[in-house]
Amino acid sequence: MPFPLETILPLLEREVSSYQVPVVDLIAAQTRDPFKILVATLLSARTKDEVTATASRRLFARAGTPYELERLTVEELETLIYPVGFFRNKAKFLSRLPAALKDRFGGAVPQDLDSLLTLPGVGRKTANLVMAVAFHRPAICVDTHVHRIMNIWGVVRTTTPLQTEMALQQILPERYWIRINAILVAFGQGTCTPVRPHCDQCVIEKWCPKIGVTPRTVDKKSSGHNGPAAKKFISWNVNGLRAAWKNGLLEVLRDLDADIVALQEIKIHPDQLPDPLRQVDGYQVFWNPAKKKGYAGTAVLTKTAPLRVWHGLDSPLLDEEGRVLTLEFADFYFINVYAPNAQPELRRLAFKQDFNRTLLAHMDRLSRDKSLVLCGDLNVAHKEIDLANPKANVRNPGFSEQERAWMDAVIAAGYIDTFRKFDPSPARYTWWSYRFNARAKNIGWRIDYFLVDRASEGRVVDAAILDDVIGSDHCPVSMIFR
Numbered sequence: 001m002p003f004p005l006e007t008i009l010p011l012l013e014r015e016v017s018s019y020q021v022p023v024v025d026l027i028a029a030q031t032r033d034p035f036k037i038l039v040a041t042l043l044s045a046r047t048k049d050e051v052t053a054t055a056s057r058r059l060f061a062r063a064g065t066p067y068e069l070e071r072l073t074v075e076e077l078e079t080l081i082y083p084v085g086f087f088r089n090k091a092k093f094l095s096r097l098p099a100a101l102k103d104r105f106g107g108a109v110p111q112d113l114d115s116l117l118t119l120p121g122v123g124r125k126t127a128n129l130v131m132a133v134a135f136h137r138p139a140i141c142v143d144t145h146v147h148r149i150m151n152i153w154g155v156v157r158t159t160t161p162l163q164t165e166m167a168l169q170q171i172l173p174e175r176y177w178i179r180i181n182a183i184l185v186a187f188g189q190g191t192c193t194p195v196r197p198h199c200d201q202c203v204i205e206k207w208c209p210k211i212g213v214t215p216r217t218v219d220k221k222s223s224g225h226n227g228p229a230a231k232k233f234i235s236w237n238v239n240g241l242r243a244a245w246k247n248g249l250l251e252v253l254r255d256l257d258a259d260i261v262a263l264q265e266i267k268i269h270p271d272q273l274p275d276p277l278r279q280v281d282g283y284q285v286f287w288n289p290a291k292k293k294g295y296a297g298t299a300v301l302t303k304t305a306p307l308r309v310w311h312g313l314d315s316p317l318l319d320e321e322g323r324v325l326t327l328e329f330a331d332f333y334f335i336n337v338y339a340p341n342a343q344p345e346l347r348r349l350a351f352k353q354d355f356n357r358t359l360l361a362h363m364d365r366l367s368r369d370k371s372l373v374l375c376g377d378l379n380v381a382h383k384e385i386d387l388a389n390p391k392a393n394v395r396n397p398g399f400s401e402q403e404r405a406w407m408d409a410v411i412a413a414g415y416i417d418t419f420r421k422f423d424p425s426p427a428r429y430t431w432w433s434y435r436f437n438a439r440a441k442n443i444g445w446r447i448d449y450f451l452v453d454r455a456s457e458g459r460v461v462d463a464a465i466l467d468d469v470i471g472s473d474h475c476p477v478s479m480i481f482r
């Protein structure tokens with residue numbers, strides 16, 4: 001049965017009228033000023049509404065017009081808008097905004113999509129929201145909530161917000177275009193949350209197919225206690241910690257606010273770290289650098305102190321490159337892996353196979369004792385769906401028969417590729433070559449994983465690819481585990 005959108009949306013609109021209003025709509029209602037709406041929308045990306053509201057208030061007290069904004073330096077802007085997500089980038093965009101408005105649009109905020117997209121830092125989501133909220137022009141702003149919830153309902157079956165926007169232009173009655181973002185942002189923050197949505201108290205539960213959803217479980221006897229708290233894990237090949245730091249690594253870590261962060265290819269020794277990386281707020285850090293400077297290496301940041309830490313696989317030869325770090329916690333082991341690259345003409349395949357065999361034995365040994373989580377860059381795309389050009393890469397490193405056979409063996413041994421548990425769609429990648437504009441064209445590979453042992457599958461709440469996070473040729477991957 002098709003999802004009854006026309007029945008649901010009026011119901012939801014009534015439901016969320018008592019919820020907190022999304023910050024951009026609030027600023028629109030308070031100011032009716034397209035410039036402030038544009039600035040608040042820019043600040044709101046990857047930022048909690050409360051933080052956007054406070055930062056906007058501080059900024060507008062100093063600069064409520066393009067003319068006033070022009071007089072602030074980038075450093076002043078950074079101070080005013082901190083701690084919004086990616087505040088350094090946003091400060092740069094804001095400092096270029098007045099000139100862009102003046103030079104091309106006579107100082108006014110333009111009203112059409114193409115013109116808005118020429119402004120610094122303005123992507124499709126921002127442009128659509130400004131059109132809808134500031135100018136009441138029919139535009140569908142598809143953010144993470146709209147994209148996610150429309151897929152949960154099966155109204156669309158898409159993998160990117162752009163595909164969702166295009167599909168909704170065909171399906172969604174036009175009278176909802178402007179309002180849909182405010183409705184689903186409020187609903188996505190209050191009820192249909194990204195992790196463990198509150199299906200038990202959802203007004204549209206009886207119509208919802210709950211595609212790909214793990215609802216929260218409510219233990220009625222313990223008055224709303226939901227079992228062990230879910231923990232957020234992140235894995236990211238940063239392709240050089242120093243470069244990633246210059247690209248905003250610390251802001252990304254702050255925004256993601258994970259319990260454990262596993263980093264690969266750090267290419268640095270702890271004694272070479274720049275000062276801000278010596279102590280990362282709230283985390284204990286464990287390092288396993290390669291012997292050779294500027295090469296490979298892994299690190300794990302954790303908010304909870306581990307019981308034990310192992311460096312490597314107990315093999316002098318395999319351990320020279322700092323590729324494995326294992327942490328033991330009370331009810332799980334956490335292994336961070338940066339697998340070797342098999343190299344052109346598979347020159348290093350034998351080394352990689354030796355590494356892979358030893359790693360699997362290590363996993364099997366630990367998973368007999370308690371839950372096992374393994375993450376990292378395994379340097380292999382498992383199936384054809386996991387890379388953009390499978391035919392052209394059949395004998396290449398990362399997609400050779402031998403490397404894929406090892407992944408088959410891992411899955412056959414009972415380990416779960418957690419991302420595929422939630423998302424079977426193609427074109428979901430974690431690494432793109434720096435050449436040929438590959439990331440913009442999404443010509444990539446999925447070679448970064450979160451695996452768990454079969455007995456712990458029920459502890460996995462969510463797994464995702466965070467492909468909107470930049471700063472390396474890989475993007476982070478995440479898993480929620482309880």
Ligand code: SF4
Nearest residue numbers: 192197199202205208
């Ligand atoms: S039933 Fe659950 S998954 Fe469906 S819309 Fe409601 S909260 Fe979201």
